[in-house]
Amino acid sequence: MQMIYSAQEMNRTIQQLKEKGQTIGFVPTMGYLHEGHQSLIRHAKAMCDIVVLSIFVNPAQFGPNEDFETYPRDIKRDKIIAEKEGVNIVFNPNVDEMYPLGESMLVTVKDRVDVLCGSSRPGHFDGVATILVKLFNIVMPDKVFFGLKDAQQVAVVDSMIKNFHYPIQLVPCQTIREKDGLAKSSRNIRLSSDERKEAVHLYQGLKEGLLLVNKGERSAAHIKSQVTLYLETHLRLGKIDYVEVLGYPDLQSKELLNGRFIIACAVQYEHARLIDNIVANVNNKLEGEPYAANINEK
Amino acid sequence: MQMIYSAQEMNRTIQQLKEKGQTIGFVPTMGYLHEGHQSLIRHAKAMCDIVVLSIFVNPAQFGPNEDFETYPRDIKRDKIIAEKEGVNIVFNPNVDEMYPLGESMLVTVKDRVDVLCGSSRPGHFDGVATILVKLFNIVMPDKVFFGLKDAQQVAVVDSMIKNFHYPIQLVPCQTIREKDGLAKSSRNIRLSSDERKEAVHLYQGLKEGLLLVNKGERSAAHIKSQVTLYLETHLRLGKIDYVEVLGYPDLQSKELLNGRFIIACAVQYEHARLIDNIVANVNNKLEGEPYAANINEK
Numbered sequence A, B: 001m002q003m004i005y006s007a008q009e010m011n012r013t014i015q016q017l018k019e020k021g022q023t024i025g026f027v028p029t030m031g032y033l034h035e036g037h038q039s040l041i042r043h044a045k046a047m048c049d050i051v052v053l054s055i056f057v058n059p060a061q062f063g064p065n066e067d068f069e070t071y072p073r074d075i076k077r078d079k080i081i082a083e084k085e086g087v088n089i090v091f092n093p094n095v096d097e098m099y100p101l102g103e104s105m106l107v108t109v110k111d112r113v114d115v116l117c118g119s120s121r122p123g124h125f126d127g128v129a130t131i132l133v134k135l136f137n138i139v140m141p142d143k144v145f146f147g148l149k150d151a152q153q154v155a156v157v158d159s160m161i162k163n164f165h166y167p168i169q170l171v172p173c174q175t176i177r178e179k180d181g182l183a184k185s186s187r188n189i190r191l192s193s194d195e196r197k198e199a200v201h202l203y204q205g206l207k208e209g210l211l212l213v214n215k216g217e218r219s220a221a222h223i224k225s226q227v228t229l230y231l232e233t234h235l236r237l238g239k240i241d242y243v244e245v246l247g248y249p250d251l252q253s254k255e256l257l258n259g260r261f262i263i264a265c266a267v268q269y270e271h272a273r274l275i276d277n278i279v280a281n282v283n284n285k286l287e288g289e290p291y292a293a294n295i296n297e298k
Helices: A007-019 A035-047 A075-085 A116-120 A124-139 A148-163 A186-190 A193-198 A200-214 A220-234 B007-019 B035-047 B075-085 B116-120 B124-139 B148-164 B186-190 B193-198 B200-214 B220-234
Strands: A002-004 A024-029 A050-055 A089-091 A105-109 A143-147 A169-173 A239-247 A260-268 A273-281 B002-004 B024-029 B050-055 B089-091 B105-109 B143-147 B169-173 B239-247 B260-268 B273-281
Touching: A002 A007, A007 A024, A007 A050, A007 A089, A007 A124, A024 A035, A024 A124, A035 A050, A035 A075, A035 A143, A035 A169, A050 A075, A050 A124, A075 A089, A089 A124, A105 A124, A105 A148, A105 B148, A116 A124, A116 A148, A116 A239, A116 A260, A124 A148, A124 B148, A143 A148, A148 A169, A148 A260, A148 A273, A148 B105, A186 A273, A193 A200, A200 A220, A200 A260, A200 A273, A220 A239, A220 A260, B002 B007, B007 B024, B007 B050, B007 B089, B007 B124, B024 B035, B024 B124, B035 B050, B035 B075, B035 B143, B035 B169, B050 B075, B050 B124, B075 B089, B089 B124, B105 B124, B105 B148, B116 B124, B116 B148, B116 B239, B116 B260, B124 B148, B143 B148, B148 B169, B148 B260, B148 B273, B186 B273, B193 B200, B200 B220, B200 B260, B200 B273, B220 B239, B220 B260
Parallel strands: A002 A089, A024 A050, A024 A143, A050 A089, A143 A169, B002 B089, B024 B050, B024 B143, B050 B089, B143 B169
Antiparallel strands: A105 B105, A239 A260, A260 A273, B239 B260, B260 B273
């Protein structure tokens, strides 16, 4: 496994691989890898010749009151996991390398961002889109892998690839969960033991919503109110930030669900804000299918 | 010469050329080609295997009161010129092709834009940077050619390539002039015969400024006031929009010139706003050298 810190060296390496006809799978991360990331890497391994994993905590996507400084970092451990998963190249630049002229040019995202997490994190997706433009230009991947855990991020990347005509295929991958259903996240380690127990209800609440859809309910407002009611009933420590039921990936609100939709929620705990969602299709009762890639792992 | 209208076909064609090891030179234009563009094409021919010329009048870089609708267009004539100059591919998409999701994602340029033309054209360079991100992703050029006539545009593209890590070499090319010194521009046809005669003084005024530098003057303010005085004395029909003397390409104002600098002006006529500039170096009396590429033509 190769470690690369310089953007120029990264791009030169890619150009050489492409000249040899190798396809590039790219998994962009902020590090502190967990099984969600491992699943993305496995998807990339299964679908591409070379897997590039980037580890970069991107300051531009954190708000002034967010946790950029304290975001968990453990590059040593990340390297061990990446090596074990068969990553070919880890790209681990520093901030000056990625922002050589500071933040003097940014991407502004005007659609799909004033709902869900975007509405309480102004500028967050501008930061995400900005770093991805840089990373896409350096890594020039054929396919890029994102977890549906951050479903709004997937929607923004989908929009970005279409808007900016990147010749890149977006591969959204199923959310990886703990045995009790809690979505894996780097931020879960910040939950107290009581909060951790309670947090199982996020996914339970979303599944209540999905159950309604599968029984024939189509009113987004009704599904939203039932999921909200479930969470209000079951959460004692966490505070609901939002519950939303929207079309996907356009994230437009609609009275009656048709086609692909998302049921999403965010809950604020003392030291961690958790998000979770279910993306499904009214014509297809399997959660996440056929939108999400889901290779047979092992 | 191949005409391509679809972004996908354009990108597929490029990928095939790259697989054969061909280098791509790219000349982005809004059409209505003149000798300035022809010079860019000749530079690209001299430095690359394949020359792609794009013709696209980009709505996002026109302000609400600007001339998007009436901007001169003549694709038939453009094709004849491009063919004659040996262009390999003309990319001529329509607005829906380039903006499939409207203007839902834009590039915001925060530096080098609040001076010169940028200050009177808010959003103009956001539109330029946005279309170039799209075009760069589709055409994937090795080198891109811009005329120094739009020196601020060259400065913004320079910033864009660095900010966004495009593996593209920017080749700024000398401004092409009429015999009397007027910079070639698609908008010159809108000058009345009297305006056309007077317009020679833009370049004359700039040269007065360069003469001062070459005589040892280093005060940007003094050079600016002398160029302004020259224009005020010689212009009767045109109205000075700005005269500026700045560092280049950072476009920072400085008390005393050192290294590379620009002397620039804009003049408003009844139906046309003209711009011109001289980029030079206090250590090198040749105008535009060694910054601008200047192949021996013919």
